[in-house]
Amino acid sequence: MSIEPDTGAWTMATDVVVVGGGGCGLTAALAAAEGGAEVLLLEKQGRPWSNTARSGGMIPAAGTRFQRDAGIVDRPEDFAADILRKNGHSSDPELTLRLARASAELVEWLVDTVGARLALINDFKYPGHGQFRMHAPPGRTGAELVADLRRAAEAHPEIILVADAPVVALVADAAGAVTGVVARQGGAVERVRAGATILACNGFAGNPALVARYCPAMAGALYFGGEGNTGEGIVWGLALGADVAYMDAFQAHASVAVPHNILITYAVISEGGFQVDSAGQRFGNEMSGYSEHALALLAQPGGVAWNVYDERIHRLGLEFSDYREAVEAGAVRRGATLAALAEAIGVDAEGLALTLDEYHAAAGQPADRFGRRVTARLAPPFYGVKVTGALFHTQGGLRADGDGRVLRADGAPVPNLYAGGGVAAGISGHGAGGYLSGNGLLTALGLGMLAGRHAARMRLAPGLPAAGRDL
Numbered sequence: 026m027s028i029e030p031d032t033g034a035w036t037m038a039t040d041v042v043v044v045g046g047g048g049c050g051l052t053a054a055l056a057a058a059e060g061g062a063e064v065l066l067l068e069k070q071g072r073p074w075s076n077t078a079r080s081g082g083m084i085p086a087a088g089t090r091f092q093r094d095a096g097i098v099d100r101p102e103d104f105a106a107d108i109l110r111k112n113g114h115s116s117d118p119e120l121t122l123r124l125a126r127a128s129a130e131l132v133e134w135l136v137d138t139v140g141a142r143l144a145l146i147n148d149f150k151y152p153g154h155g156q157f158r159m160h161a162p163p164g165r166t167g168a169e170l171v172a173d174l175r176r177a178a179e180a181h182p183e184i185i186l187v188a189d190a191p192v193v194a195l196v197a198d199a200a201g202a203v204t205g206v207v208a209r210q211g212g213a214v215e216r217v218r219a220g221a222t223i224l225a226c227n228g229f230a231g232n233p234a235l236v237a238r239y240c241p242a243m244a245g246a247l248y249f250g251g252e253g254n255t256g257e258g259i260v261w262g263l264a265l266g267a268d269v270a271y272m273d274a275f276q277a278h279a280s281v282a283v284p285h286n287i288l289i290t291y292a293v294i295s296e297g298g299f300q301v302d303s304a305g306q307r308f309g310n311e312m313s314g315y316s317e318h319a320l321a322l323l324a325q326p327g328g329v330a331w332n333v334y335d336e337r338i339h340r341l342g343l344e345f346s347d348y349r350e351a352v353e354a355g356a357v358r359r360g361a362t363l364a365a366l367a368e369a370i371g372v373d374a375e376g377l378a379l380t381l382d383e384y385h386a387a388a389g390q391p392a393d394r395f396g397r398r399v400t401a402r403l404a405p406p407f408y409g410v411k412v413t414g415a416l417f418h419t420q421g422g423l424r425a426d427g428d429g430r431v432l433r434a435d436g437a438p439v440p441n442l443y444a445g446g447g448v449a450a451g452i453s454g455h456g457a458g459g460y461l462s463g464n465g466l467l468t469a470l471g472l473g474m475l476a477g478r479h480a481a482r483m484r485l486a487p488g489l490p491a492a493g494r495d496l
């Protein structure tokens with residue numbers, strides 16, 4: 026049963042319970058604790074290999090002091106305009122602007138107060154962003170980001186983190202107000218009373234049945250995110266009468282090395298590389314976006330393609346630890362000439378040579394025949410990686426306001442219930458094409474911070490026993 030009635034029988038109590046220990050959950054816990062709340066964070070997995078931990082850790086923010094220090098002038102309004110342009114003005118403009126406006130404060134708070142190691146990425150600009158605004162850990166991995174967030178949460182006296190403790194139901198009173206959660210830990214069932222419940226358990230990309238229902242274009246595709254993300258947060262919200270939105274929205278990615286299953290940064294494409302099929306021919310505009318281009322890739326025979334680029338771009342890729350991992354795993358092949366590369370990657374050499382000639386001929390033109398503006402000329406030695414398109418995460422879910430409060434269809438909040446990150450309706454519009462790089466962590470950490478701050482006001486009455494103690 027996804028919603029259990031409040032019978033008054035509890036085994037624990039806390040001010041704020043957070044469901045999920047990824048980026049949203051850890052950020053929400055830290056923000057709520059900073060607001061004076063006692064927080065219990067329950068994580069389903071023993072070793073939480075969340076989407077945030079698997080991500081590139083790129084957090085977009087506009088107007089940060091790190092940008093100013095680098096001489097970059099950026100405004101939240103321009104950032105919101107970039108997000109809206111990418112999703113065809115289909116996301117909630119108010120929520121989009123709210124998150125863009127909170128982004129600089131988020132990044133500075135993470136660095137200054139939480140102790141996250143983040144630096145501005147200004148060696149390449151993500152497609153669709155008018156400015157350099159990604160802030161990322163030194164190795165450009167979400168694992169580092171999660172390590173920093175966890176360290177801060179574990180050190181905080183008001184936060185208790187419990188792993189291997191899946192939440193299996195929410196508890197609600199007769200009026201539909203959420204009063205706590207039911208979690209399993211080992212053989213025990215805990216009924217945790219809470220003033221506020223924050224759902225930070227991501228979307229449903231790890232649930233093949235829900236993917237087939239809401240995002241059929243990705244049914245059967247490789248899922249590259251955390252296996253814990255099976256969509257129950259959204260199911261619970263629906264059962265409580267919450268509104269859902271953008272359930273067809275997802276982020277795919279057109280550059281996961283096969284069979285190694287290692288992410289190949291899309292910088293190898295945006296900096297001038299291209300993708301070919303086994304005949305050595307391009308099949309679309311790679312710069313339409315790595316999410317939507319994944320669909321074109323998956324339509325190729327075997328659902329695979331090859332990234333082709335050169336030494337300059339390879340060196341840029343080496344800035345990314347997962348790219349270095351791919352090199353070590355032998356996924357990245359090198360050829361002193363184009364013909365040698367074609368042989369190394371098993372692609373038709375004549376076709377590849379014609380493709381490169383055509384690609385170079387388009388350089389400087391407003392657009393090539395696929396609509397791409399080609400700016401780079403590639404020079405030997407060449408590099409190639411066999412890749413597939415993968416599902417990264419879903420972007421639809423429970424409609425939440427700018428404080429993360431879950432809303433019903435009439436706009437009224439579901440009392441005491443908050444959502445952020447992949448469990449909440451995102452700002453990526455519909456389908457695969459509305460996702461702008463960074464929308465994932467912006468909604469996870471941004472809504473996590475905002476929801477945590479708001480939820481901290483929902484403390485239980487003083488005198489109630491603290492989490493971890495029997496009532």
Ligand SMILES: Cc1cc2nc3c(=O)[nH]c(=O)nc-3n(C[C@H](O)[C@H](O)[C@H](O)COP(=O)(O)OP(=O)(O)OC[C@H]3O[C@@H](n4cnc5c(N)ncnc54)[C@H](O)[C@@H]3O)c2cc1C
Nearest residue numbers: 045047049069076077080081083192253446447463465466
């Ligand atoms: C390979 C990859 C690279 C990416 N790179 C970027 C990037 O650079 N920038 C960006 O903005 N976005 C990126 N994204 C997207 C980004 O990772 C996600 O949007 C974001 O991490 C979602 O955060 P979250 O906290 O909602 O979910 P998660 O980080 O996945 O955390 C959810 C947690 O909830 C737990 N959970 C689930 N159900 C329960 C339950 N019932 N009880 C208790 N716990 C539960 C899960 O086990 C998991 O640990 C990337 C995604 C992938 C897959």
